[in-house]
Amino acid sequence: MKKIVVVGMFVFGSLAAPLFAQAGAPIHLTLQEAEALALKNHPRVLAQQNVAGAFNQRITETRSAYYPTVDGDITGSAGNIGARIGAGYLTDSRIINHIGLGFTVNQLITDFGRTANLVAQSRLQANATEQDLRATQYDVLMAVNRVYYAILRAQALIKVAQQTLSARQLVLKQITALAQNKLRSDLDVSFAGVNVADAQLLLISSQNELQASYAEMARALGQDQPATYDLVEMPLPPSPPENVEQLVIEAIQNRPELASLRLNLQAAQRFEQAERDLSRPNVNLLGVTGYQPYIDQITLPRVIPNEYAGGAVNIQIPVFNGHLFTARQEEARYKSLEAEQRLRDSMQQIEREVRIAWATSMTAYQQLDVTATLLRQATLAMNLAQGRYDNGLSTVVDLTLAQTNLTNAEIQNLSAKYNYQAEYAGLQYTIGALR
Numbered sequence: 001m002k003k004i005v006v007v008g009m010f011v012f013g014s015l016a017a018p019l020f021a022q023a024g025a026p027i028h029l030t031l032q033e034a035e036a037l038a039l040k041n042h043p044r045v046l047a048q049q050n051v052a053g054a055f056n057q058r059i060t061e062t063r064s065a066y067y068p069t070v071d072g073d074i075t076g077s078a079g080n081i082g083a084r085i086g087a088g089y090l091t092d093s094r095i096i097n098h099i100g101l102g103f104t105v106n107q108l109i110t111d112f113g114r115t116a117n118l119v120a121q122s123r124l125q126a127n128a129t130e131q132d133l134r135a136t137q138y139d140v141l142m143a144v145n146r147v148y149y150a151i152l153r154a155q156a157l158i159k160v161a162q163q164t165l166s167a168r169q170l171v172l173k174q175i176t177a178l179a180q181n182k183l184r185s186d187l188d189v190s191f192a193g194v195n196v197a198d199a200q201l202l203l204i205s206s207q208n209e210l211q212a213s214y215a216e217m218a219r220a221l222g223q224d225q226p227a228t229y230d231l232v233e234m235p236l237p238p239s240p241p242e243n244v245e246q247l248v249i250e251a252i253q254n255r256p257e258l259a260s261l262r263l264n265l266q267a268a269q270r271f272e273q274a275e276r277d278l279s280r281p282n283v284n285l286l287g288v289t290g291y292q293p294y295i296d297q298i299t300l301p302r303v304i305p306n307e308y309a310g311g312a313v314n315i316q317i318p319v320f321n322g323h324l325f326t327a328r329q330e331e332a333r334y335k336s337l338e339a340e341q342r343l344r345d346s347m348q349q350i351e352r353e354v355r356i357a358w359a360t361s362m363t364a365y366q367q368l369d370v371t372a373t374l375l376r377q378a379t380l381a382m383n384l385a386q387g388r389y390d391n392g393l394s395t396v397v398d399l400t401l402a403q404t405n406l407t408n409a410e411i412q413n414l415s416a417k418y419n420y421q422a423e424y425a426g427l428q429y430t431i432g433a434l435r
Helices: 002-020 031-041 043-066 114-180 186-220 244-254 256-279 324-390 396-430
Strands: 027-029 069-077 098-110 229-231 282-295 307-316
Touching: 027 031, 031 043, 031 114, 031 186, 043 114, 098 307, 114 186, 114 229, 114 256, 114 396, 186 396, 244 324, 244 396, 256 324, 324 396
Parallel strands: 027 229
Antiparallel strands: 069 098, 098 282, 282 307
């Protein structure tokens, strides 16, 4: 039995050492530094920043309808003398040989509000993408908070596992020595060996959890390669607020997702108005000016001047187009109603998230005192069991049970601490108050 335990411990040490070895110095980070690094580097944040930039350009694109369009033209023509155009798009029926240089100006005078509504829609959509950027940043911050506390928990769990393993190895060594002197049975040695193996498994599991958390942290920070991290402990946050209804109100007011949906609803309503304006007239000012350095005067009955200029006001009145405008107006109305219902659905979803997060954080807060009491009782029970076993008043089963209970109590106590910190951050996220 002793040989089996010794060989098992040697194999564990030889396998675990290379498995959990880390290359490079750990990166020292506070939670605030980790959050700032994530907001700077995370690809989701950077992608949404580009989306917001693109939508801001749409404002300029739509607003360009207010300004005149100026086109430069260079035209040369030639044709058979005396002929007339019989078909096609050319506006001058008589063909002459000439070369001309000029400009064409087209200025919108009024479209009775359509362009104004389109500009307002573009501005609202751009503001909505800014809120989407905030929402993306919130998601990234929440991920950083959760993995930050997961790493701290895993590191603390490793310390508990190492201390547990050392304590149980010491007990195994003592019992083995007593068994050699016929003061303890081989059964006691077996129970102690099982406890050591259990502690070894706890250490392996804790190390694996830490490595997984390191990988998650690299992802949360937007880094291409994983690394090890030396994280600073954060103080426990205060208890959750007692009034969950006030938290729901704050969430409805503060969540960027809802702000984005409200702006998209307003944008859809302005677009609906713009589509309704399609049935109104368009008034445009047209102007041309230029110079013709060459005109074949021989083919003409009179002399044409080389310079030319002209202007006109054109009023376009929609009469009938196969119900196109009516269908577009109805389509825009349905999209506006869709946006309204999406906002309503998200408000209900966020209210549910707030209530669940509040209940979860309140439970996690209550577990702090319970697990602290559990740890004190388990420590006392362990000391009593050790004393009774040393005095021959109890069996090794009582001792190993007390060791197991103490280890579980330590794990639950530290888990309660980091779980509450993570759940409190989650509550702040749901009400739109996460930093």
